[in-house]
Amino acid sequence: MNRISAAALAIALCTAATARAGDLPAPVTAQDYNPVNLDEARLGQLLFYDPVLSGNRNIACDTCHNTRFGTSDGVSLDIGEGGIGLGPARHPDPKNVPERRVARNAPSLFNLGAKSFTIMFDDGRIEADPSRPSGLRTPMEDEMVRGFASVLAAQTMFPVVAQDEMAGNAMENDVSKVVREGRISGPGGAWDLLAARIRAIPGYQERFAQVYPAIAKGRPIAFTDISNALAAFIEVEWRSDTSPFDAYLRHRATLPAEAMAGLKLFYGAARCSSCHSGPFLTDNKFHAMGEPQLGPGKTERFETNQRDLGRYKVSNDPADIYAFRTPSLRNVMMTGPWGHDGAHSDLKEFIRYHADPVAGAAAYKPSAVFPKGYDPGALKDWAAWNDPAERKAILSAVKATPVTLSPAEVDAIYAFLGTLTDPQALKGRLGVPKAVPSGLPVDTPPTLTAD
Known part of the structure; x- marks a missing residue:
């Protein structure tokens, strides 16, 4: 198990500006669309x-x-x-x-x-x-x-x-x-x-x-x-390609010191970029990361369990059991709860868990966000995760090398993720129409502003 020390954060703060260009993705251009x-x-x-x-x-x-x-x-x-x-x-x-x-x-x-x-x-x-x-x-x-x-x-x-x-x-x-x-x-x-x-x-x-x-x-x-x-x-x-991170990649802006430290960790010792790579911070591949199973599971009508085997249900390859596609991290601060079933409502805790799923699972306290009137207890939404054999299988599928992050390092990565927030993309460009041709009600309130 790798242990990133607090000293590493201090080094990152001092040397972040020297991050090699080869470690970072190329700036997004119109040719990407x-x-x-x-x-x-x-x-x-x-x-x-x-x-x-x-x-x-x-x-x-x-x-x-x-x-x-x-x-x-x-x-x-x-x-x-x-x-x-x-x-x-x-x-x-x-x-x-x-x-x-x-x-x-x-x-x-x-x-x-x-x-x-x-x-x-x-x-x-x-x-x-x-x-x-x-x-x-x-x-x-x-x-x-x-x-x-x-x-x-x-x-x-x-x-x-x-x-x-x-x-x-x-x-x-x-x-x-x-x-x-x-x-x-x-x-x-x-x-x-x-x-x-x-x-x-x-x-x-x-x-x-x-x-x-x-x-x-x-x-x-x-x-x-x-x-x-x-x-x-x-x-x-x-x-979404007009965030502070995009401006940084285009050499049009600098990032705050803590965010730069997080960038150094993200593309370095924390190894986040081994999966969250490329201009949109995803390799578009499938990885088992030990996420807690929540909800009814992805099952057929005849099945009575609440498991979600992820990519395996598509590929039938045992190597894909509990593997899910790497999500893009663009505007990640605004897209919670996080995980394939939203088992994390605290992004910092999710960062720590994701770095070392086995240790994260031992310390995990359910933090899901449920709709009003939704009773996860009555619906037995934690049945799979509370099954010792199922939990062991989920965690045993993890292949990534664990990384232990200090609170300061989690804060730094969190600060870097904040630079992926794109006000223009969050606001949208065309917005919400006042009416639609069917005459049915448009139930969406006005769009969020980026402030």
Whole structure:
């Protein structure tokens, strides 16, 4: 086990300015992103905030990816279908209690349009794959339709057909009925039903015709068009490359001394950059880091356990058990709770735990944030973590060499992570529309300012 001494921090403070350029990523440039049609992005903006894409027309994309909460939702595990309100104030609808609950923390949306993001979700179940007819590897396999502009566009197709997120409880609306029957793609499938809803709204039909020439010539709106517009909006709205760290990489600014010490540790002895590498501070790979298991687990309907085996459920490779994709750290100060299931609500504690998961687990005290009225005890959300055999298996999967950090070193890394906060990206560029073409209510308050 490596032990970083307090003296190392003092050395870092004195020598941070000498950090080798080769240790740091190159500055982000326009070449890291694909060009975006702003009219397409404005169309996607309306779709992002319109509840019409949910089975019961009561949940929009922003319900779980809200600017107020750093494009996440401010809780460990949200309530999708069957919930009322936003963020920590969201609570179960007594008239429509959820049958299934969301199993993982809502990820942030920053920089997902960058070319290097070719894998989506914590387990990577959607991935660019040129060998496939659709150009994608997804749970749909050969049934996956073509016509997506990017892997991000394809990703948007799946929350709308997830019962616990947007589709709704089984048999309570036209979308949830066909989802329960396993009819997702093809005529009369869930995606087709949602596209038909959009086609039936004159305001959308007009806007799609203005953006897509083929639709102007008479081709019906397909769900791939909806997905492409949503992706264009996300790419524009939450592109994040104007933080203090970006300015530092471009030699346009310096960082405070403590943040520089944290940078030195991050790219040096603490070895954070061994996974959080590149311009967006992620290697986009999968690692088992011993995170506490919280919630219902990522299981099949016939399973009764509350485990989440991560990447293994996709790859079937035993080496991937309990491994999850490295998240980008852009705006990380604003995206908590942290971890694949949001088991950490204190970022400093998360830094310490992440550096040495075995020691962190021994000292861990549950600090998850639950929606209003959510009883983790009654729901047995800690069942897997409280099982000695399961906890041992989770921690035994960790391969990273542990690093012990002093309080001063944790503070320094925390200060460095603060330099990844991008006020422009947090605020967004197009903002929240006052109304959407469906006429359904836009339930999102005004966006956060960056102060």
